[in-house]
Amino acid sequence: MKPVIKTVSIKRVFKSGGENVYALNDVSISVMPGTFVALRGRSGSGKTTLMNILGALDRPTEGQVFFEGTEIGELPESQRDELRRRKLGFVFQASALIPLMSAYENVEFSLRIAGVPAAQRRKRAEEVLALVGLSKRMKHRPMEMSGGEQQRVAIARAMAHNPSVILADEPTAQLDSRMGLQIMKLFRDLVDKEGITIVMATHDPIIMEVADHVYTLEDGKVVDEQEQRSKAL
Numbered sequence: 001m002k003p004v005i006k007t008v009s010i011k012r013v014f015k016s017g018g019e020n021v022y023a024l025n026d027v028s029i030s031v032m033p034g035t036f037v038a039l040r041g042r043s044g045s046g047k048t049t050l051m052n053i054l055g056a057l058d059r060p061t062e063g064q065v066f067f068e069g070t071e072i073g074e075l076p077e078s079q080r081d082e083l084r085r086r087k088l089g090f091v092f093q094a095s096a097l098i099p100l101m102s103a104y105e106n107v108e109f110s111l112r113i114a115g116v117p118a119a120q121r122r123k124r125a126e127e128v129l130a131l132v133g134l135s136k137r138m139k140h141r142p143m144e145m146s147g148g149e150q151q152r153v154a155i156a157r158a159m160a161h162n163p164s165v166i167l168a169d170e171p172t173a174q175l176d177s178r179m180g181l182q183i184m185k186l187f188r189d190l191v192d193k194e195g196i197t198i199v200m201a202t203h204d205p206i207i208m209e210v211a212d213h214v215y216t217l218e219d220g221k222v223v224d225e226q227e228q229r230s231k232a233l
């Protein structure tokens with residue numbers, strides 16, 4: 001099997017006060033389809049910088065990024081835009097839901113933006129909300145839901161258009177540990193049952209228990225790489 005995303009010796013250098021800051025320094029990772037990959041590391045280790053590059057939101061200073069076999073670092077912005085819209089789903093720290101819309105409307109709206117015909121939107125929105133365990137809460141607005149439920153809606157929204165990969169940058173950072181664990185278990189379930197591919201950045205050590213593959217970053221470098229057999233929690 002070939003990786004969905006692969007980076008080869010990427011560096012990302014920022015200029016800060018006349019100095020070069022190596023946010024990423026020679027990072028090579030592979031994300032295989034149907035796996036749950038975690039990027040672990042302390043604040044400032046380079047996780048967000050790497051996520052932004054994987055998500056075609058930023059480009060490396062050096063090195064290559066392959067998405068489904070195509071080098072994307074040199075692609076024009078219009079094609080990278082298309083890649084983001086069609087092939088990627090994003091989940092952020094805060095769920096960024098539209099406050100006046102219900103859970104269902106938030107997901108349906110994202111499908112409308114993705115150009116999915118009206119006839120298919122309803123079925124798909126209901127389907128993904130069921131997958132994240134929110135069938136009974138579809139009519140609720142974000143304010144009427146817990147933080148964990150709001151993140152579930154954000155996950156449903158990120159996967160609704162059937163992306164190749166979901167990129168989740170610290171999706172549990174604003175949740176208590178119980179809800180954080182539930183979100184990680186949900187990701188585990190989605191990978192196992194739906195065959196989706198997830199890359200998640202986190203500093204939560206519990207990730208070691210749920211992810212298939214964990215890359216540990218320190219000062220912009222991969223300092224450890226572990227292949228796991230997922231354990232039931």
Ligand SMILES: Nc1ncnc2c1ncn2[C@@H]1O[C@H](COP(=O)(O)OP(=O)(O)OP(=O)(O)O)[C@@H](O)[C@H]1O
Nearest residue numbers: 014015016021023042043044045046047048049050
């Ligand atoms: N735009 C920028 N300009 C200058 N330095 C930056 C920029 N973005 C990131 N950095 C630096 O690069 C390093 C990695 O930052 P990054 O945000 O990727 O880390 P992180 O692991 O995601 O941290 P956190 O968990 O706090 O988000 C840090 O030293 C940071 O200060």
